[in-house]
Structure formats: C-alpha cells, structure tokens
Amino acid sequence: MPDPYLPKEHHFSHRTGWLRAAVLGANDGIVSTASLVIGVASADASPSAILVAGMAGLVAGAMSMAAGEFVSVSSQSDTEKADLEIERKALQKFPEEELEELTQIYIERGVEPATAQAVATQLTRHDALSAHARDEIGITEIATARPIQAAWSSAASFSTGAALPLAAAALAPEALVTPVVAVVSLISLAILGWLSASAGGAGKTRAVVRVVFWGAAAMVVTGLIGAAFGTVV
Template sequence: MSPSEIHRTHRTGWLRAAVLGANDGIVSTASLILGVAAAGVGTHGILVTGVAGLVAGAMSMAAGEYVSVSSQADTERADLTRESKELAANPAQEHAELMSIYVKRGLDETLASNVASQLMKYDALAAHGRDELGISDTMAAQPVQAALVSAGTFAVGAVMPLLIVLLFPISALMWGVAGSSLFFLGVLGFLSARAGGAPVIASVARIAFWGALAMALTTGVGALFGVAA
C-alpha cells in the first residue's frame, strides 16, 4: 500500500475520544480559572478550583464515555444477535437482502447474488453486520478504550492552564491563561487534523472559536458575581 492509499478511518474511535478529552480539559479548566479569577479569588483558591476541576472532569469524562459507548456496544450486540437468529430462521430472505444491497451499490443481479452467496458462505453474520447494519471490527464501539483515552487526555489538557497559574503573577494571570489556552487549543486542532487527515485551518479555527466563546462567557459570569459580592 502506497502512502497515498493509507486511510485513517481506524483511528476514528480513539481520536474522537482524545480530541474531546483534551479540548474539554483545556476549555473547562481555563474557563474555571478565568471565572474565579474574574471574581477576585486569589492564587490559592484558583489552584484549588482548577485541580478540583481536573479531577472531577477526568472522572466525568471517563464515566460518560464508558456509559455512552457501552450503550452503543449493547445496541450493536443486540442487533447482531437478532441478525444471527434471522439468518438461522430464513437464510434465503437474508441472502436476498444482502443481494439487494449490492445491487443498489452498482452490481448487476447475477454478480450481486454470487457475491452475497460467497460472503455468506464465508461468514454470514459478519457480512450482514458490515453491509446491512454498518457494524465492523474497525468501527466497533470500545468503551474501555474511549473511557481511558478521554480521561487521560482531559487530565493532560487541564494541566496546561494550571501550569500558567503557577508561572504567571496574579496581575497577568487572566491574559496569560486565556492566551496560552487559545494557543494550546490551536495546537490540539492542528494535531487532530493531521492525525485524521482533515483540513488544518478549519480544525484550528473551529476548536479555537468555541474555546474562546466558553472562556469569555465564564469570565463574564465570574466578573458579574465578583461585582455583586
């Protein structure tokens, strides 16, 4: 296989979880820091808030990914179980269904029938799972992988704005956190685009825009409550 023929679809599962985790880690932690800083909280309080957000966010990401992807996996298993029973009960009808799928994709009926017969002879359930249900080994849900990747990348992302709190004086903290977080988000957008083979500029602009919006809104809320206090 030449470099031009290398595909990246097999990365979809972990790449989605990694980008989601890292993005959420940077944005939520930076937003928390900016919100409490705008409310007039000191460095110690900001650090406590940020660390608490890191721990809570990482666990929330892990639990959320595991539960949601497990639900997807349960649905896939249920569909495959149902399909297995249908294959055992009425193989002729299942052959006709698979044949019709290939006809819709451009094969003539004779060839479609032969392909369906060959694939069902080799592994009927896999053939129907892939072509009728859209389930394959490459795209199958993996709850543990999604949970670990999301939690790990969230923690890595959250550490970045926390380091800025340690490095910057309180007078320059808000600008430092906001600017560095946008930079980190841009790097994340670049890396995710390269890993997935997507357009870099669109990826960077998208992730930076939503991150900036979240930080701006949280800063506004912090400043509002700080004034009110």
C-alpha cells in the same frame, strides 16, 4: 510530491474515531479548566482558591467524561450485540431468505443480479454473520464499541488538556494569572487544532481559527461572569 489520487492514496477517516474522541477530550479539558480558572481569578479569589477550583474542575471533568463516555459506548455496544444476536438467529432459521436479503443489498448498491447472487453466496459460505453485520447492519470490526477503553481514554485526554491551564495558573505571577492562562490555553488549543487537522487530513487554518475562536469566547464569557459575580458576593 506524489499525486494524492494515485491508487495508493491515503485515507484518513479510519483514524478519526479515536482521534476525534481524544482531541475533543483535550479541548474540553483546556477550555473548561481555563474558563474556570479565569472566572475564579476575575472574582478576585486568592491564588490558592484559584488552584483548588482548577484542580476540582480537572477531577470533576475527567470523572464526568469517563462516566458519560462509558454509558454512551455501553449502550451502543449493547445495541450492536442485540443486533448481531438477531442476525445470528435469523441466519440459522431462515438461511435462504437471508441469502436473498444479502443479494438484494448488493443489487441496490449497483451490482448486476447474477454477480450479486454469486457474491452473496460466496460471502455467506465464508462468514455469513460478518457479511450481514457489515453490509446490512453496518457494524465493522474496527468500530466495535469498547466502553472501558473509551471511558479511560476520554478521562485521560481531558486531564491532559486540563493540566495545561492549571500549570499556567500555578506558575504565573499572582497579578497575571488571567492573561497567562488565556495565552497558554489559546496556544495549546491552536496546536491541538493544527495537529488534529493534519492527522485527519482536513484544512488546518480553518480548524485552528475555529478552535481558538470558541475557546476565547468561553474564557471571555466566564471571565465577565466571574467579575460580575465577584463584585456582588
């Protein structure tokens, strides 16, 4: 096996943005739909009522994920644009002060003053706005927010996750809806946790235990509430 600390080591952090969003969406879809189906099933609902509830949960969850993600990413994108506009104007009006500012940033990061001056001068000549965006504000091209894409992908990943417990509920024998949905969902959560930990280069067992534990906790709680509610109504 190659030494992971060789100069060509692999890094994973650049992948975690979209991956985290997709895994989070799918996790949410599995946990919320499984819990919903189990809650309704525990209240002694008919098979068709269980499926209607699950389907409504899928659509409602996907829409709410999309709307929430769109709003949050849009506001992040607006902030980034406003910051870049301020920076663009500052670079036009005060080029010398901005060059000095960039030099100071590199000095604070540990570069010798003369070298910092040279780096800042060359980067300013090359592309001043990108240099300030990256090293002063912290905006990189990769992280630039895309609201529509974020909304679409979180709705899609939520629906994909939600489809698993819903399919399990549709295919399970009437008397076994709760255990089948619970088992299918927990296995799906475990696989998802394992895949995302592998792709992110993190500890796999811990990720799987964490996601399965919280998923099971959500299902138990809604199951109990559904059962209690079912006897009252």
